[in-house]
Amino acid sequence: MRIDVVTIFPEYLEPLNVSLVGKARAAGRLGVHVHDLRRWAYDRHNTVDDTPYGGGPGMVMMTGPWGAALDETLADGYEAGAHEPLLVVPTPSGRPFTQAMAVELSRRPWLVFTPARYEGIDSRVTAEYATRLPVLEVSIGDYVLAGGEAAVLVITEAVARLLPGVLGNAQSHADDSFAPGPMADLLEGPVYTKPPWWRGRGIPEVLLSGHHGRIARWRRDEALRRTVANRPDLIRRADPAAFDKKDREMLSILGWQPGPDGRFGPNPEAVTE
Ligand code: ADE
Secondary structure (H helix, E strand, O other): OEEEEEEOOHHHHHHHHOHHHHHHHHOOOOEEEEEEHHHHOOOOOOOOEEOOOOOOOOOEEOHHHHHHHHHHHHHHHHHOOOOOEEEEEEEEEEEEOOHHHHHHHHOOOEEEEOOOOOOOEOHHHHHHHOOOOOEEEEEOOOOOOOOOHHHHHHHHHHHHOOOOOOOOOOHHHHOOOOOOOOOOOOOOOOOOOOOOOEOOEOOOHHHHOOOHHHHHHHHHHHHHHHHHHHOHHHHHHOOHHHOOHHHHHHHHHOOEEEOOOOOEEEOOOOOOO
């Protein structure tokens, strides 16, 4: 996979040299090219932003530098043999970034990121490139960052770990919270490692039993427990067919029951505290 990032803070992308993404690069699974937008500024102050039409606070990133930067970045990529670019525009107004989106992005050969500072990029830039390549506006959450660079780091890390050969154990993302499969829509439960005792705390007996069926059941119960506590919205929206008899028993213990449409919700009569 090839990744290009155009930014006014190239140093903000330094973390892409370390840890998992750094390893993916070193292993040749990922080529990352970071470009300084100011290279394409055209006045002596290297200006890349201006006041918004229609008034209002803040500054808007200008068409000129972005157009020149993206033309050259795309031309260089094609020249180097990259193909089928996807323009990824981080913005709090974008579609929510999810594990499913990370999986889709990990299947693309080439991602071009345009993290913006200030109030965003003049909309004609995305309109223009949308006539030439697919454009995806993405938000990493319902909060506003000072710029899209941190979002690029988040998205790149989530995508890079899914590339073939990057994580040692392919199973390690099959069990991820939010990954498709039997544990879809449930958060991962707690995990433990050696030593068996720490500050008077042991580990759940079942994990030492060697009994795979009981361990899987315990993990599922803990996943249900944590999801009810931290993300009740996931249980509410889950397809009830995904819950087997034991899941239903656990949900009932946690004070949740099926409503008229079969979907689970908190039992108003349950005493859970
Ligand atoms: N830029 C500023 N806030 C953002 C967010 N929540 N997601 C993606 N890009 C952003």
